[in-house]
Amino acid sequence: MPTIQLRDLCGVRSGDKGDISDLSLFADDDDAFAAISAVVTADVVKAHFGDLVRGPVERYEAPNVLALKFVMHDALGGGAPRSLRADNLGKTLGASLLRLRVDVPAAVAAGARRRRAPLDRSAP
């Protein structure tokens, strides 16, 4: 099976509640949802974040919107008003999840629809 980086396959949004980081990962069709459901497990996410996430990671599924939800405990340095991190709300943690590389069926990799933003260095 080909390896693909989640940035090419998924959307993501991060939020916070106290010291919990709450990430949603969105697939673009049923096959991609099945593929990420099979490989992006709570354990994989926990390992991916290493010591950025000190507590357990729980996974939930929302098949109605083709999404996986990860609830990561002890993940924000004590919570926004207490944290020494620049990103005390963990808004960037979703982007960091997109760095993960996973193996998916060839058809899913070929059908990946996430595009990269055009970069225009001449724009004012």
Added chain:
Amino acid sequence: MTAMTVRIGGGQGFYGDGHDPVEALLESGVDYLVCEALAELTLAILQKDRQRDESLGWTRDLPLYVAQALPRLVAGRTRLITNAGGINPLAAGRAVVGALRDLGATGLKVATVVGDDLRPRAADLGLPDDVLFANAYLGARPVVAALEAGADIVITGRVADAALFLAPLVFEHGWTWDDWDRLAAGVVVGHLLECSGQVTGGNFSGAWWENPDPLRVGFPIAEVEADGSAVITKPAGTGGFVTFDTVREQLLYEVHDPRAYLSPDVTADFTSVEVRDLGGDRVSVSGASGAPAPATYKALVCTPAGWSGEARFAYPWPDAEAKARAAMSWVRRRAEANGVAVEEWHTELFGVDAFGGPTVDLGAADAAAWEPPEVIGRLAWRAADPGTVSQVASGVGVLGLSGPPTIAAAGRARDGKPSQLLSVDATAVDRELVDAQVVVDVTEA
């Protein structure tokens, strides 16, 4: 009540949100303008305000929202509901009444909802002696009571975000408090609208660069039927977009278990919601199911958590990362050598892995002999008091001429200035204890 469509506008998603998009909501003729002002971090900011001045502790742009909505408020065509009262809703109410007087408006009814403040019950709840604020998340009931009393403006403290939007739906559609599916539908609508532009193209992780007018992102409108089904849309002529993708990203935002989203009024199953893109910036949401609310209210308890300071060190290629690491290490070692009582150190390297941490494959970068063109090191520290924080800062400036070479200033951040840290912890409290102290007061301005 009647089987009409209720139109609700999400006028605010945080303290500091834009005011221009509110004009378009009002022009489009919303029945309710709902302004959600309170993130967890906002409560901590308001606490710092109230520490300085007992008449503060509410979001101070509230009178501006009132002024914007005034023509429609006076005409009886829109009502305003907001939790801008923060941790001092009575003071916010007084400020609004004063603002209405200044604007020459008469005859409007202003309601305040208090009772979320748990400090009067500190002993019963075992709150810590050094508590700075302690607030329960109230539900929609006291807001409905205010609407039933004829309020044109409802100002609350810590009412749950989505409950602010649920309340007018309960009031207008006559939903009962055990109609779990309807209540869940209202919470879904509220949750989709409570972050303003985040459902209309803001923070969108898809093709965000295709936003047709990113400077004028429209704030959301929900058109809600009596059965709880709704269309999420935005005012005509505004920027942003409302699509299946923008709606689903917001649907799951910060909800934890999507099968059991806990609110004070209902436990909502967000996986039961059918989201359909109708085209033309219209997305329908329907089919929500709900179950009884949790037996307790969620509450937040804030206590002091020490003080922090930080300093930033910017270095260019070559050896930018090594220089930034050395600068931060030297500041830390100087403080340690001087016996400064720092309780926690935190280092970050912007341009390397400040955000990504262990998710960044530095090995691949090293193998390619890649060096970042510049790196900013950020050193943060925590200590018990501001004086100790400042002692560390005194070792920062010396690096200007005695540190690693080619140091540059990274903006105008006031390095080393002490900033108070706060712990905000969630807990569960007995509903009856809270409900007994909830008071809805309506005065005519």
